[in-house]
Amino acid sequence: MSDATRRSFIALASSALALPGEELWGKSFSYAPQVAGIQLPRTARCVGAYELCRTAAPAFLLNHSLRTYVFGALHAAHHGQAFDAETAFIAAILHDLGLLQAFASAHGSFEVDGADRAEHWAREHGAPEGEASKVWNAIVMHDMRFSIASHQSAEATLVAAGAGADVVGPDPDMIDAGRVREVVAAFPRLQFKTQFIALLADHCHRKPGAQTGTWLEGFCRGHSSIPDSGTEQAIRAAPFAE
Numbered sequence: 001m002s003d004a005t006r007r008s009f010i011a012l013a014s015s016a017l018a019l020p021g022e023e024l025w026g027k028s029f030s031y032a033p034q035v036a037g038i039q040l041p042r043t044a045r046c047v048g049a050y051e052l053c054r055t056a057a058p059a060f061l062l063n064h065s066l067r068t069y070v071f072g073a074l075h076a077a078h079h080g081q082a083f084d085a086e087t088a089f090i091a092a093i094l095h096d097l098g099l100l101q102a103f104a105s106a107h108g109s110f111e112v113d114g115a116d117r118a119e120h121w122a123r124e125h126g127a128p129e130g131e132a133s134k135v136w137n138a139i140v141m142h143d144m145r146f147s148i149a150s151h152q153s154a155e156a157t158l159v160a161a162g163a164g165a166d167v168v169g170p171d172p173d174m175i176d177a178g179r180v181r182e183v184v185a186a187f188p189r190l191q192f193k194t195q196f197i198a199l200l201a202d203h204c205h206r207k208p209g210a211q212t213g214t215w216l217e218g219f220c221r222g223h224s225s226i227p228d229s230g231t232e233q234a235i236r237a238a239p240f241a242e
Contacts, residue, residue, distance in 0.1 A: 030050070030054065031050060031066060031187075032186050035070050035182060035183055035186040035187070036070055036074060036179040036182040036183050036186075037074075037077075037179070038069075038070045038073040038074060038077070039085070040066075040069065040070070040089065041085040041086050041089050043086050044125075045086060045090060045122070045125050045126070045127060046085075046086055046089045046090060046093075048121075048125055049089070049090045049093045049094055049118075049121070049122075050093055052093075052094065052097075052121060053065055053093045053094060053097070056097065056100060056102060056103070057096070057097070057100060058195065058199075059190055060189070060190040060191060060192050060195040060196070061096055061099075061100075061195075061196070061199070063187040063188060063189065063190060063192075064096070064166055064167075064187075064189075064192060064196065065092055065093045065094070065095060065096060066092075066093065066186075066187045067162070067166045067183050067184070067187045068092045068093075068095065068159060068162035068163045068165075068166055069088065069089050069092035069093065069158075069159075069162055070162070070183050070186075070187075071161065071162040071165035071166055071170055071175065071183060072088065072092060072157075072158035072159055072160075072161045072162025072163070072165070073085075073088070073158060073162070074170075074174070074175045074179060075157075075158065075161035075162065075165065075174055075175070076154065076157070076158050076161070078174040078175070081154050081157065081158075082154060083153075083154035083155050083157075083158050084131070084134070084154075084155060086131070087131050087134050087135060087138070087155045088138070088154075088155040088158045088159065090118065090122060090127075090135050091118065091134070091135045091138035091139050091142075091155055091156075091158075091159045092138075092158070092159050092162060092163075094114060094117070094118040094121070094135070094139065095114060095118075095138070095139045095142050095159055095163060096110070096114060097113070097114040097117050097118060098110030098111060098112065098113030098114030098115070098117070098139075099114070099199050099200070099203050101206065103117045104203075104206070104207065106207075107207065107209070107210055108207075108210060109210050109211050109214050109216075110203055110210070110211070110216070111139060111140050111142065111143065111214065112140060114139050115135070115136040115137075115139035115140045116136070118135050118136065118139055119132045119133070119135055119136035122135050134153050134155050134156070135155075137152055137153060137155075137156050138152070138153065138155045138156040138158070138159045138160075139159065141156045141159075141160060142156070142159045142160045142163050143160070143163065143164075143214070143215040143216070144160065144215070166192075167196070167234075167235055167238060168234050168235065168237070168238045169238040169239040169240065184240070189240060189241075189242045190242075191242050192240070192242055193235055193236055193238065193240070193242055194242070196235065197232055197235055197236075200216065200219055200223070200231075201219075201223040203216075203220075204216070204219065204220035204223040205223065208220060215231065216231065218231050219231035219232055
């Protein structure tokens with residue numbers, strides 16, 4: 001390696017180390033930089049969280065997590081609500097980790113299991129304490145009644161609104177049909193209804209009492225040893241083909 005090449009390499013490495021929270025990862029990304037007018041953040045931690053989800057979760061769940069961020073950001077834009085893009089993206093991309101057996105505790109709800117793992121990951125990757133705590137809160141709150149989630153942080157509101165829009169359908173007064181089509185074209189649903197219901201049922205079979213008092217309690221009664229609410233019917237009735 002010539003001296004000039006070595007100096008260029010050292011300068012590039014130094015600039016990367018000097019900007020740990022900026023866009024360091026060049027051009028090789030696996031998710032679109034912008035969808036439906038929403039910029040998807042590309043900080044080092046965002047890309048790392050995406051890679052964790054991409055390698056750990058099935059493709060339909062990865063795409064659901066990406067759509068959650070975009071739908072949530074569209075909801076925030078409609079209401080003129082500012083939020084921290086990195087914190088919101090990490091929470092959105094990791095919000096369903098707790099449904100995967102690799103991240104599940106013996107008895108905890110999937111919301112807490114996922115939040116614990118995401119918070120630990122964020123701290124491990126240098127996130128400030130406040131950001132890691134907001135990630136935890138946003139994931140735990142994402143399927144609470146929206147009247148409760150909307151009184152939490154802006155990031156928690158975003159993840160709750162985005163996940164709800166993708167699971168049971170967006171509010172057409174906030175997100176028009178054209179933008180919905182853009183989001184689904186960018187991140188296809190991949191038989192989401194069938195696949196997600198099967199994932200939830202598997203979680204309920206493995207941990208039948210873990211969701212008591214949560215959004216999933218009624219569903220688990222219908223898919224485990226514990227009798228059903230309308231959760232499955234609501235997912236199936238969402239205004240998407242799959």
